[in-house]
Amino acid sequence: MKQYFFLSGIPRAGTTLLGSLLNQNKTIDLTSNTLLCDILLGMHNLKDSEIFKNFPDEKSLDNIYNNILNNYFMDWKADNIIIRGPWGTPGNLFLLKKIIKKPKHIILYRPIEECLASFIKTVKPKDKVAFIKNILNEKGILGHSLISIKNIVDKEKDYIVIYYDDLVSKTEKQIKKIYDFLDLPYQKVRLKNIDVFKSNNIKYNDTVLAADLHKIRTKDIKKNTLQVKKLLDKDTINQCRKMEIF
16 A cells, blocks of 8 residues: 655755655655646535536545545555645645645755755846746745745644755765654665656656756765855845745
């Protein structure tokens, strides 16, 4: 029987690296950013439809809803699936509650100014001001992930925090920390000649994005150094620091 765990990380905080390391173990599969949150929301919203209200067969719809994880991951070979997404937002925690009684959350965290600077360095947006405003608002990729993480912490859910700096400097210790939290037997991780990230034997296709956002060092593990003060102005750095959770 498969077990399901949940990863709520800040983008550019090392999720792709973490997945490449954990997925060396054939019994574990850390997914890409999932569509499951949207699928669950879509199914939940069906109960507001005229068709459902006209014939409210709630039990049959719930049969699909409650088994959605098992159906979605039916053909995946790993027994332990770590599902990446903004699972901690109030709406997503509500949607998850029916399926998993006591979900375990892994939070992957990096200072917000570093994550934002990494986006700027990689994407090289033409309109930096607009890009920053969009990415930090509550519907933006960074702002939304912070809402998710903060809610997990505020609601005192079952979670651990893995910091980016520790992941790249004390890698094996952090991987062991995750194994212990998930109650899984530790399998030694390879720290050099790392495989490109794959989940369910599928690789990212970043040609559809504005930049190659999932490229990692495969030779060894080193911190991606950033000249934050050259990439971000003082006001933006201060804004990021006010948004910090930890």
